[in-house]
Amino acid sequence: MEIPYTISTRPDTGLWNAKIGIWLFLASEVMLFGGLFSAYIFLRIDSAPGMWPHGLLNVPVGTFNTCILIMSSVTVVLAWASLKMRRYRAYWWYMLATILCGIIFLVVKLAYEWPQKYDHFGIYIKPEALGKHEQYLGNAYAAEKELPPRLEITGHLHNRAALSDPNIKEYEVALDPLNADPTNPSMDRPHFFPLPVTDKIATIEKKDVERATMFLPTHNAYFASYFTITGLHGLHVLAGVLVFIYMWLPVSKKLYQRSPEHLANRVEVSGLFWHFVDLIWIFVFPLFYLL
Amino acid sequence: MDASASVETHHDPHAHAAEHEHHELGWWRKYIFSTDHKVIGIQYGLCGLVFLFFGFCLMMMMRWQLAYPGQAMPVIGKWLPYIFGAESMPDGKMTPNFYNSLGAMHGTIMIFLGVVPLAFAAFGNFVVPLQIGAPDMTFPKVNAASFWAFAVGGVIMSMSFFVPGGAAKGGWTSYVPLAAFDDTGPDRNPVFNGQTLWLIGFIFLITSSLLGAVNFITTIIQLRAKGLTWMRLPFFVWAQFVTAFLLLLAFPPLEAAIIMQLMDRLAHTSFFLPAGLVLNGVPVSISGGGSPLLWQHLFWFLGHPEVYVLILPAFGIVAEILANNSRKPLWGYKSLVFSVLVIGFLSFVVWAHHMWMTGMGSTVSAFFQTTTLLISIPSVIILSAFFISLWGGSIRFTVPMLFATAFLPMFGIGGLTGIPLAFNSADLYLHDTYYIIAHFHYIVAPGTIFGLFAGIYYWFPKATGRKMNDFWGQVHFWPTLICMNVIFLPMFLQGMAGMHRRWFDGGQGWNVANEHTIWGLTGFQWNHPISWAAWIMGLAQIPFIINFFWSIKHGEKVNDNPWEATTLEWTAPSPPPHGNFVTTPVAYRGPYEYSLPGCERDFTMQNEPVEPTERTRRKPPAELVPA
Numbered sequence: 001m002e003i004p005y006t007i008s009t010r011p012d013t014g015l016w017n018a019k020i021g022i023w024l025f026l027a028s029e030v031m032l033f034g035g036l037f038s039a040y041i042f043l044r045i046d047s048a049p050g051m052w053p054h055g056l057l058n059v060p061v062g063t064f065n066t067c068i069l070i071m072s073s074v075t076v077v078l079a080w081a082s083l084k085m086r087r088y089r090a091y092w093w094y095m096l097a098t099i100l101c102g103i104i105f106l107v108v109k110l111a112y113e114w115p116q117k118y119d120h121f122g123i124y125i126k127p128e129a130l131g132k133h134e135q136y137l138g139n140a141y142a143a144e145k146e147l148p149p150r151l152e153i154t155g156h157l158h159n160r161a162a163l164s165d166p167n168i169k170e171y172e173v174a175l176d177p178l179n180a181d182p183t184n185p186s187m188d189r190p191h192f193f194p195l196p197v198t199d200k201i202a203t204i205e206k207k208d209v210e211r212a213t214m215f216l217p218t219h220n221a222y223f224a225s226y227f228t229i230t231g232l233h234g235l236h237v238l239a240g241v242l243v244f245i246y247m248w249l250p251v252s253k254k255l256y257q258r259s260p261e262h263l264a265n266r267v268e269v270s271g272l273f274w275h276f277v278d279l280i281w282i283f284v285f286p287l288f289y290l291l
Numbered sequence: 292m293d294a295s296a297s298v299e300t301h302h303d304p305h306a307h308a309a310e311h312e313h314h315e316l317g318w319w320r321k322y323i324f325s326t327d328h329k330v331i332g333i334q335y336g337l338c339g340l341v342f343l344f345f346g347f348c349l350m351m352m353m354r355w356q357l358a359y360p361g362q363a364m365p366v367i368g369k370w371l372p373y374i375f376g377a378e379s380m381p382d383g384k385m386t387p388n389f390y391n392s393l394g395a396m397h398g399t400i401m402i403f404l405g406v407v408p409l410a411f412a413a414f415g416n417f418v419v420p421l422q423i424g425a426p427d428m429t430f431p432k433v434n435a436a437s438f439w440a441f442a443v444g445g446v447i448m449s450m451s452f453f454v455p456g457g458a459a460k461g462g463w464t465s466y467v468p469l470a471a472f473d474d475t476g477p478d479r480n481p482v483f484n485g486q487t488l489w490l491i492g493f494i495f496l497i498t499s500s501l502l503g504a505v506n507f508i509t510t511i512i513q514l515r516a517k518g519l520t521w522m523r524l525p526f527f528v529w530a531q532f533v534t535a536f537l538l539l540l541a542f543p544p545l546e547a548a549i550i551m552q553l554m555d556r557l558a559h560t561s562f563f564l565p566a567g568l569v570l571n572g573v574p575v576s577i578s579g580g581g582s583p584l585l586w587q588h589l590f591w592f593l594g595h596p597e598v599y600v601l602i603l604p605a606f607g608i609v610a611e612i613l614a615n616n617s618r619k620p621l622w623g624y625k626s627l628v629f630s631v632l633v634i635g636f637l638s639f640v641v642w643a644h645h646m647w648m649t650g651m652g653s654t655v656s657a658f659f660q661t662t663t664l665l666i667s668i669p670s671v672i673i674l675s676a677f678f679i680s681l682w683g684g685s686i687r688f689t690v691p692m693l694f695a696t697a698f699l700p701m702f703g704i705g706g707l708t709g710i711p712l713a714f715n716s717a718d719l720y721l722h723d724t725y726y727i728i729a730h731f732h733y734i735v736a737p738g739t740i741f742g743l744f745a746g747i748y749y750w751f752p753k754a755t756g757r758k759m760n761d762f763w764g765q766v767h768f769w770p771t772l773i774c775m776n777v778i779f780l781p782m783f784l785q786g787m788a789g790m791h792r793r794w795f796d797g798g799q800g801w802n803v804a805n806e807h808t809i810w811g812l813t814g815f816q817w818n819h820p821i822s823w824a825a826w827i828m829g830l831a832q833i834p835f836i837i838n839f840f841w842s843i844k845h846g847e848k849v850n851d852n853p854w855e856a857t858t859l860e861w862t863a864p865s866p867p868p869h870g871n872f873v874t875t876p877v878a879y880r881g882p883y884e885y886s887l888p889g890c891e892r893d894f895t896m897q898n899e900p901v902e903p904t905e906r907t908r909r910k911p912p913a914e915l916v917p918a
Contacts, residue, residue: 005514013513020512043562
């Protein structure tokens with residue numbers, strides 16, 4: 001028993017099976033990420049003034065990762081084209097480049113960007129204590145410039161024991177530049193190159209604190225959607241890399257020798273998936289880093 | 292070789308290649324880890340039936356509590372604490388928590404582990420490739436993966452009864468914020484608790500239906516036999532095609548929602564939780580900023596297309612059986628096809644009619660009210676076409692036909708009682724009453740499940756080469772039909788009298804259920820006939836179960852086309868071998884060529900070539916043509 005149109009196209013549809021299959025799969029993926037992005041929109045529109053943070057992510061690193069992914073999209077097309085021209089060595093090199101790009105992306109994400117967030121600390125001040133911390137928040141200045149109210153003090157937590165020890169009554173925080181100098185007009189908008197944490201240390205009493213956590217998913221709706229969406233996107237990148245590694249290993253060389261068109265088709269459908277993963281990132285990048 | 296194959300004139304030169312390539316697989320590969328669409332279909336079917344019965348058992352237990360609240364369950368009552376734990380059924384008496392678990396799991400199991408696997412996956416897998424003349428599905432391994440993802444999901448869901456705290460209690464809709472805090476706390480495992488397992492189980496079920504849907508659509512597009520154009524497809528294939536699209540596009544947003552609820556439970560995010568929640572008198576330490584309404588939107592974005600996932604395959608099955616047993620072409624084939632496509636499209640824009648009570652605002656309500664009423668039009672077209680198909684037919688009341696004809700008025704009742712619910716002013720009163728329960732059960736229980744029974748009796752000879760017993764089929768059908776109506780008709784009355792669907796005591800403690808009588812019984816007292824009918828209906832399934840297994844080995848042997856049907860699956864041997872067809876089928880005509888004028892037999896199969904004289908012969912007699 002042979003299933004028809006696995007490699008050759010069906011005359012009246014002009015397609016082979018897996019190509020329809022992958023497009024349908026991608027349609028479903030659009031709905032999956034569509035659901036998540038609409039949740040993002042819903043939560044962001046719903047958020048109270050000052051509760052949706054801006055400029056907390058590292059834009060240059062995000063830009064670098066965007067370039068890496070776009071580059072990998074180019075190399076995977078070149079890999080497929082090389083197979084179509086039956087140049088296996090070129091295919092092998094382009095595929096390796098694609099895999100490496102995917103791995104670089106994941107390493108930057110998981111080993112640099114995410115841990116940097118876990119290390120950052122944010123304190124939401126109780127509404128009644130906002131005035132007491134005016135020197136760090138500059139709400140009068142913000143109101144004057146028609147900026148959203150500032151409810152949060154961020155920076156690096158010095159006394160980490162304060163997180164778990166109820167006997168420690170205050171947090172000592174090395175302030176981010178905005179909280180160190182809240183009335184400086186250059187702090188009104190986020191910076192492309194993130195500014196380092198200052199030496200200025202603030203001591204904030206726990207009784208004035210509404211909520212204080214590291215920048216984890218639980219910190220606020222923004223980080224919840226950031227970690228969920230980039231995490232799911234990261235899983236997709238990982239899946240793509242694993243598939244590409246399989247197609248780059250010697251097993252696939254055997255398939256190439258038996259039926260080069262079959263391998264080319266496989267690279268084509270996984271390439272389509274890879275482009276889709278890139279496309280998702282093209283939405284993720286502005287939504288979380290820029291807007 | 293049977294009669295139908297002998298009229299096959301086309302001989303493909305590669306036709307017998309299939310037999311030469313055939314090599315014996317081990318027992319495990321052949322029957323358990325098979326990639327053959329027929330085996331996978333049967334696996335899905337058996338699992339679906341087991342889960343349907345399991346879900347029904349949960350309901351039979353709930354019916355005891357509703358009719359005799361607070362009393363110890365007789366006979367099985369003393370065993371249940373050993374199965375479900377002493378804190379669920381102390382001395383055979385049901386606790387409110389356990390009642391909620393049963394309710395939530397009844398809905399979940401019936402829909403996602405019973406009807407969908409049976410209607411879509413089982414019938415779709417077994418019948419669709421045969422009806423389109425394909426050797427298998429396009430991606431056999433993906434097909435097997437789909438079944439095994441379903442199996443894992445089913446095991447996780449069932450297992451959740453036995454973890455501390457018991458299975459999910461948040462209703463099959465798992466509305467937040469309640470569901471987000473269900474089964475949390477110091478004495479619950481963060482992962483192995485009812486609600487979290489419900490969510491994890493769902494991820495597997497969604498994966499399964501995604502893989503299945505991709506496979507079905509690709510198969511129908513790519514593997515149709517030569518000559519089997521789109522308008523020659525049996526209506527069942529169309530119904531499955533649209534169903535597959537619904538599953539493909541409607542399930543992922545729910546998956547997104549489930550991922551977010553998992554994050555809320557495991558990573559303590561606040562996707563669905565607003566600030567200021569208080570749990571057991573203690574303010575919850577969460578960031579807030581989430582929206583419970585978001586969950587409802589994402590849930591019902593799946594939830595409503597899901598209703599059509601349940602009903603469309605049943606439409607398809609009933610269409611096949613009606614045409615076959617009325618010995619007449621299906622009336623209005625094209626309008627049926629376009630109706631089913633319109634239903635598929637509209638089902639994506641009606642979801643918020645489940646949410647009238649949330650106060651979305653009148654503009655949003657007006658939009659969804661309009662689309663909800665619009666979607667009734669194609670449904671009515673389909674049902675009318677089915678009724679007209681019976682008109683003037685020479686009807687054979689076989690067992691499948693009994694179920695298929697009973698489907699029509701039952702679905703009609705379910706559909707028409709839905710119209711008041713489409714108007715948000717009427718729904719404000721009827722919402723969350725037994726009226727709703729009666730309405731949607733008329734659609735899925737005597738509706739879809741009758742369609743499924745019809746399909747089982749109808750295609751059983753194709754799967755086994757033997758027929759199920761007719762007498763016991765009748766013994767199964769009549770009590771089931773009567774009990775279904777005794778169960779669900781009074782619920783309309785209860786609902787209109789204001790009885791709430793989630794009362795744990797069946798209404799015993801509520802004035803509204805005890806003060807007024809409806810036809811001599813109070814709302815609460817109506818629970819007695821309903822519950823007894825439910826238990827009698829449970830007994831009425833025994834003839835079916837015995838008939839089903841007995842007929843596999845001992846049923847009456849029949850030829851390859853026992854119902855004298857026209858579609859391609861009946862040209863394959865029964866049971867079809869691996870690869871399905873002896874000769875590659877070619878279609879020359881539409882799917883329902885019954886009672887063609889001037890033919891010897893009253894059915895002409897799709898693979899019978901059109902004879903040159905046929906066109907002239909098919910012209911109506913001169914005296915019938917208007918001058």
